[in-house]
Structures are given as C-alpha cells and as structure tokens.
Amino acid sequence: MSDASSLAVETSSKKKMADDKDSNLILPDNLPGLNAWKARRHLLDTKDLSVEEVDALISVAKLCKNIHSKGRPPLTVLSHKVVGNLFYENSTRTRSSFELAARKLGASVLNLDIRMSSVAKGETIEDTARTLVSMGVDAVVQRHSSSGSAHKLAELLKDEVHVLNAGDGWNAHPTQALLDLFSMQETGKAIKGRKVAIIGDITHSRVARSNIWLLQKLGAEIHVAGPPTLVPVELDSFGVTVHEKLEPAIKDADFVIALRLQLERQDEGLIPSIGEYKRLYRLDHERIKRCKADVRVLHPGPVNRGIEITDDLVDDSKVSLVNLQVANGIAVRMAVLYLLMYDGEDS
Amino acid sequence: MESAILIKNGRVINPTDASGKATSNVANNQSLDIRIRDGKITEMESDLKRRDNESVVDAQGCWVMPGFVDMHTHLRDLGQADREDISTGTKAAAAGGYTTVVAMANTDPPTDCAEILDRVIKRIHERAIVEVLPVAAVTKGLKGVELTNMVEMSDMGAIAFSDDGMPISNLDVLRRAFEYARLHGRPIISHPEDKDLSHGGSMNEGCQSTCLGMKGIPSASEAACVAREIEVLRYTGGRLHFAHTSAKASIDLIRQAKAQGLNVTADATPHHLVLSDADMTPYDTSFKMNPPLRSQKDVEAIEQALAEGVIDAIATDHAPHSKLDKSKPFDHAPFGIIGLETAFSLCFEKLVLSGKMPPNKFLALITTHPAKILGIPAPQISVGSRANIAIVDPEMRWNFEIGESFSKSKNSPFTGRSLKGKNLVTIFNGKIVYLDKERAAKRVQEVCASST
Numbered sequence: 001m002s003d004a005s006s007l008a009v010e011t012s013s014k015k016k017m018a019d020d021k022d023s024n025l026i027l028p029d030n031l032p033g034l035n036a037w038k039a040r041r042h043l044l045d046t047k048d049l050s051v052e053e054v055d056a057l058i059s060v061a062k063l064c065k066n067i068h069s070k071g072r073p074p075l076t077v078l079s080h081k082v083v084g085n086l087f088y089e090n091s092t093r094t095r096s097s098f099e100l101a102a103r104k105l106g107a108s109v110l111n112l113d114i115r116m117s118s119v120a121k122g123e124t125i126e127d128t129a130r131t132l133v134s135m136g137v138d139a140v141v142q143r144h145s146s147s148g149s150a151h152k153l154a155e156l157l158k159d160e161v162h163v164l165n166a167g168d169g170w171n172a173h174p175t176q177a178l179l180d181l182f183s184m185q186e187t188g189k190a191i192k193g194r195k196v197a198i199i200g201d202i203t204h205s206r207v208a209r210s211n212i213w214l215l216q217k218l219g220a221e222i223h224v225a226g227p228p229t230l231v232p233v234e235l236d237s238f239g240v241t242v243h244e245k246l247e248p249a250i251k252d253a254d255f256v257i258a259l260r261l262q263l264e265r266q267d268e269g270l271i272p273s274i275g276e277y278k279r280l281y282r283l284d285h286e287r288i289k290r291c292k293a294d295v296r297v298l299h300p301g302p303v304n305r306g307i308e309i310t311d312d313l314v315d316d317s318k319v320s321l322v323n324l325q326v327a328n329g330i331a332v333r334m335a336v337l338y339l340l341m342y343d344g345e346d347s
Numbered sequence: 348m349e350s351a352i353l354i355k356n357g358r359v360i361n362p363t364d365a366s367g368k369a370t371s372n373v374a375n376n377q378s379l380d381i382r383i384r385d386g387k388i389t390e391m392e393s394d395l396k397r398r399d400n401e402s403v404v405d406a407q408g409c410w411v412m413p414g415f416v417d418m419h420t421h422l423r424d425l426g427q428a429d430r431e432d433i434s435t436g437t438k439a440a441a442a443g444g445y446t447t448v449v450a451m452a453n454t455d456p457p458t459d460c461a462e463i464l465d466r467v468i469k470r471i472h473e474r475a476i477v478e479v480l481p482v483a484a485v486t487k488g489l490k491g492v493e494l495t496n497m498v499e500m501s502d503m504g505a506i507a508f509s510d511d512g513m514p515i516s517n518l519d520v521l522r523r524a525f526e527y528a529r530l531h532g533r534p535i536i537s538h539p540e541d542k543d544l545s546h547g548g549s550m551n552e553g554c555q556s557t558c559l560g561m562k563g564i565p566s567a568s569e570a571a572c573v574a575r576e577i578e579v580l581r582y583t584g585g586r587l588h589f590a591h592t593s594a595k596a597s598i599d600l601i602r603q604a605k606a607q608g609l610n611v612t613a614d615a616t617p618h619h620l621v622l623s624d625a626d627m628t629p630y631d632t633s634f635k636m637n638p639p640l641r642s643q644k645d646v647e648a649i650e651q652a653l654a655e656g657v658i659d660a661i662a663t664d665h666a667p668h669s670k671l672d673k674s675k676p677f678d679h680a681p682f683g684i685i686g687l688e689t690a691f692s693l694c695f696e697k698l699v700l701s702g703k704m705p706p707n708k709f710l711a712l713i714t715t716h717p718a719k720i721l722g723i724p725a726p727q728i729s730v731g732s733r734a735n736i737a738i739v740d741p742e743m744r745w746n747f748e749i750g751e752s753f754s755k756s757k758n759s760p761f762t763g764r765s766l767k768g769k770n771l772v773t774i775f776n777g778k779i780v781y782l783d784k785e786r787a788a789k790r791v792q793e794v795c796a797s798s799t
Contacts, residue, residue, distance in 0.1 A: 124674055146676030147560040148630030169678065171560030209560055232557035233565075 025063055025075055025338065031056050037339040042154045042163040045172040046214035054181070054218065057335050061182050064338070065331035068104050077342050079106035084137035086129065087166070088114050088144040093301060093326070094166050098141045101333035110137060125149055126156045133160050139341055140164070147171035162340045170204050176300050177210035179332040181218070183321045184255050186328070187296055192219030197249045199281055200259035200308060201230040207300045208259055212240060225249030226281065229270045246281050253291040257298045258283050258308040274307060284310040288319065296321050350777040353397050354381040357406025357738060359728050361413065362711035381411065383734040386777035391730055402779070404772055405790045406738050412710055413726030414446025414477070414735035414773060417687065418614060418717040419536070419590050419662035422448070422479065424470050426455030431667035431755045433474040436687070438753035439665070441781035443687040444737030444770035446477045449721065451511045452484040459484035459495045464503055476780045480506035480721065485524050485535060489513040492520060494527055501531035506721055509536035511590060514572060516542060518579055525583040534720060536588045537576055539597060540638065544568035549678045551639040555624040561677065564639050570596035577604045577611065586610035588720055591664050593619045593638035595648035602657045612720050614660040615649045617686060617693040622646070622760065632673045633760045636666065637682035650697070653712060654704060660717040663690045667756030685754045689747050691739070692766035700767060738772040743786065745769045
C-alpha cells in the first residue's frame, strides 16, 4: 500500500465475482483522513478520532452502504482476513451487524461465545484474546461489561491484532455513535451548530458518552436530560448542558437520541418506577412539538416500546431514524473494518 | 562488638530535640559523627576516630535521621504470601528508610484472635528485618459484629486495633468498641468509608469518572463516615485515628473535631498527597486504591492539613497485590498500591524541596507523630537512643524502577518516576539492614576490609 489512491480497489478487475462496478470499493483519491486511518490500529473510542478521520469514515460508509444495499455478492477486500467476535455481554444486534459487515467485505468470521463464568474461573481477557490470536484472527471485536477493557486489550495485544470496541462498560461504543452520526447526516443537515438532545440514563450509557465526544467534535451543541440519579456528576464540565426535565432539553432540538432504559435501574433504586420515568421522559408526538419541525429521533435499540418512546413515534418513519440506524450500522462497521484492516491485497 | 558502626560527617536531623520539643530549624542540625554499639547510639561528636572493630559509613552530604515509622502497611504473609510476606515487606520498608512498620489486621485469616496474632508474631520474629508492630482486628472476622479479645491481644503486643478495609458500619458496635478500648488504652484506627455510598465504585466520583465511564466513589462516602464516628466518639470519649484521609470534607471535619478538643488524629498517604484523579493513566489498575485518588482540591487540602497539623502523620497504606489480580479490568481489580520504597522521596519533594515545610517538620510526620499516636518511644538521634537510622542523600535524583523493588508485588503508579532524595542506608538496632549497593556501596567500609 503506497498512497491514498492505492486504496482504491478494483475488485472486479481482479476477480470475476461481479460485473457490476458498484461492487467495487473505489475511494476518492484525496480524502483527508485516510492517512490517519492507515496509521491507526484500533477503534476504541470516539474521543481520539480526528474530524478528518470521522469524515473519511463517513465517506467510506456511504460507499459501503451503496454496495450492500444493492444486495451484491461480498467484496474480496478482506478475503484473507479473519475477524473474531468476542462478546462477553449478550448482544445479538451489534454482533450480527459486525458479522454481516465483515462477511460483506469477504472476511471470515469467528464467533466465540464467552460466558462470564469462564472469566470467573480465572481466564483473563488477555488469555481469551490470545486464544483468538493463536487461531489466526486479525481483528478482535470485543464487547465487555468493564469500562476500559478494550483499551486494556489494545495495550496487551497492540502489535498482534486490531481491536474494535463494540462496547466497554459505561465507557464507549464508537461504532454506535458513528452510525448515529451517519444517520443524522443522511437527513441532509450538517451537524455543526445543531442541537442534539440525549435523553434518559446517561450515567450507564456508553452510547451517550461516545455520541457526546463525537458530536461535540463536529460542532454540535449537546443537551442531556434524565433523572438526576442517572446523570453523571460534573457532566457540564465537558460543555454539555444538563437539564433535569425533558422539555428544555428538547426545545428546538434538531435531533433527539432516546437511550434504552435498563429495567433493572428500578430494582437498583435509581428510579422509583417505570411509570414515573415514562411520565417525565418518554418521547411522544406531543412532546416533540417543542423540537424543530424537522426533528429526527434516534434510539440505539433495542427499544423498550412505550417506555423511552411511544409505539407510534418509533414507527413514524417521518421522524424516527431507528430502522435507518440499523441499516447504517452495517455500512459504518464495514467502513471501520475496511479502514483498519485493508492492506492492499485482496486475494 | 558485633554491631559497631561509625557514621561520619552526616548532617543530623531530628524532628524534636532531646526534651521532645520540635526543633526550630535546620540550621541547628549539625554535622556530627555517630558511634553505634550494641544497637544503641553511644557517642555523637564532631570528629570521632574510627576504632578497629567498626564499620564506617561515610555520610558526607547526607542527612542522618531517625528511622521512619509507617503506621499503616499491609505485609500480607500467612494465606497471602504470594503477594508479600514479612521478609519481603520489611526489606521494602528498610529500602524506604523505615525501621518501624505497623502491619494491618486484614491478613488471611484475619488477625482477630490470640492464635492468629501468635502466628503473626512468630512470623515477625522469623522474618522481619525491621520492627513490625501488629495491629489486631476490632471485630471478629472483620465482620463488624462481635468485638475481639482486645485486651488479651493488647497484652500480647497488638499495637492498635483496626478493621481496616472493612469499616464498622453498625454504630452500636463502634460505640462498644470505643468504650471497651478504655481497658487497653490503645488507639482504634478507622478506615472511614460508608460502604453503601461507595458500593461498586472504583475511582473518585468526579469529572474523571464521568469521562471514563466508571462508577465513582464519592468523597461523601469518606466524610459521612468521619462525621458519624466523630459523633460517637464525642459521646463515648476515647481516642480515634483516621487512616488515609483523602477528602477535603473529611479533613474539615477532623479539623473541627480537634478544635473542639476531641482526641482524634489522622494520617494521609503519599499518593493522595502527590496525585489527583486527573493524574491517572486511564484504566491502569496501578492507580486503583481505596480511598481513590481525589480531586486537585482534595490534594491541596491534604497538603494544607499536613502543614497545619490537622493531619498528624504520613502513612503508606502499602498494599501489595499479585500481577494476576491487578491485570483484571479496572472495575474488577483489587484496591491498593505498594508504597514503602517511594514514600519518603515523594513527600520530600512535595513538601520540603518545594519550600513548604522545613525538613524537621516533615520528618516529624513520618517519625515522632506516628510514634506518639501509637504510644511508642519517639524516634531520635541522640546518645543512648536505639540506633534506628535512615541516611538519605537529599540531592540525589533517582528513578524508581519497579523491577528493583523488594516487594513481591509490582503495583505502583510511580514506576519509572524520577524522584529526588534517596535513602541510601538504613540501620535498625545498630545493624545495617539496607544499603543501596548501586548508589552507595562505596560509602560503607566493612570491619574486615579495613581493620589493620
């Protein structure tokens, strides 16, 4: 791999797998940020992504979306690569999304189902990941309940694999934030200067954190609202406007992200009841009248219908981006895998 | 005969003069030679001649100080000897200039009865190279329910009582402990923490924990516990020592209690004095300890409280943990860092080199003050006193390399840190128990090498 333009891949010229030129992943020659991606080994957080890297990633995601939405056969750009899915927490959605994204680029996928019990037996995240490395895995997609676990893995195995953080504790879920951004941008609005409201359980949300760091970088104005028991301390010190009530947070908002409420928060005594939560924070058509007229509502899924958002609002395709987010998730993950793993040789 | 040493040309620094009053300033501390025989200091003059049977330590340019007292260490041993044992722990202590260390009771099994204390004392006799004073538990099994046989253990040599790490949450039990303690008169050392408020947290609650997505431990978990224990003590009388105070709010309460005449004392650790949560390497478990590193405002409060005398002593809370345990993710890894070998230099830089405190005042924080709280003789360099001595080069810059640590465990946030002021020689009961061979080998001439 020599320069940015060499990233352009003419799969069809090398393989007869597809005649249609839409199957090719042809990147623009002068995409700023591509060199930064070349130098990058891991995607752990949105905190350390530059704006150029984000822009490059979104450009590649657009190309990927074009390809996969047309139902073409897989590309071969990662056909000699193996992606290992290492999920210590259940997640059918994110895992399937990564798996599909990897397969669409031609990579092999290894799913290792890790029960927390095997960790309790004394196996460290290092041992587990090394097992995957020994099996010849090139990238590890990890989800783990401990904040910082992806950073730890990247530090331990920095030269051996790419680490893609698919969620670490309350800390980060970078591909979710990137797909949220991609979905917002697809509405045609530039993010700079937009008001984005994030609603619900901020404290325990890696989605909220990754979105805050990412969207702030792009110039968005972030407002949050949630029960005071579920908003982390000193969040305002990061330039986030913190509200207790929903209404001022969503007033004139361009985008509203509703977070999933883990139902165990009630048992933990952090909210008195689901009913009270709905009363204060559930998004519905009436409440979003306070937002901009063209507001779009996002949710990382899976939605607790009727708790974070009303049924009607989730299904209102004029307002809700929920289905788009799922589709864009595959494109964004393809782009991330490609940018981190493609080394210029597609069999 | 066997342990005769002559220390030449060192500058003697005492925290107090012979009458026990604080020494006024450094200029009064003279360059003196010190003769040691049979574990005691026998002569102090400006130009002593070496005798044939004496080893000589050249202390030119060095400060000669009474050996330090650490009133809070975890030497492990027994069922946790993979982390540290009394041999390795006291070697680390000696390397740091400590000649007396107080070993906490949260051993495995806990030091909560005469049988276990007897085992601990035997281990100390077998393995310790400096003085180790064992602490015994306040309650059986550190469970906070039933009082231990405190008087029996006090008679056996328990220096103080503490359920360190497992604060007594039932205030009725705490009340009974304070009352019962009148029978032995030894201090109760509190680890102030409300376990409900800190539950599940692994670092200070503040903008750093918010940024890193980590459950925080609010400073109120310490301060709320300090407040309620002070109120119980106010009612029962007695004396109470708060270990490793970390939060400004706790310190303010202690200041107030002292002003009201309560018999309350406190210590702080070197790491809480020199690091805030902003200094953490994110997710590095070498920065995970309990109490956690607090905010800059708390760090400043500790420094001020040490200067004012609100915090009486500096104690390391040396807490070894295995590499395996510390390699767990941050939220699952155990709390604690080692600290015996870095304590002096860290605090010396922060308090003395910065000009905030004269050396003798700082020295009191790691010698006479903890000794007074513990009820042991004040460490002193004077004729007739025990020859427990640390010889420190105050100008020497050195790197703390974890591989060179004597501790079995390597969990230090100060790995690779450049420090100023290095303990070169430690003498305990008239014997050299530590010599920095790399930096100071030439300073010591053994008897056989020189005589005749």
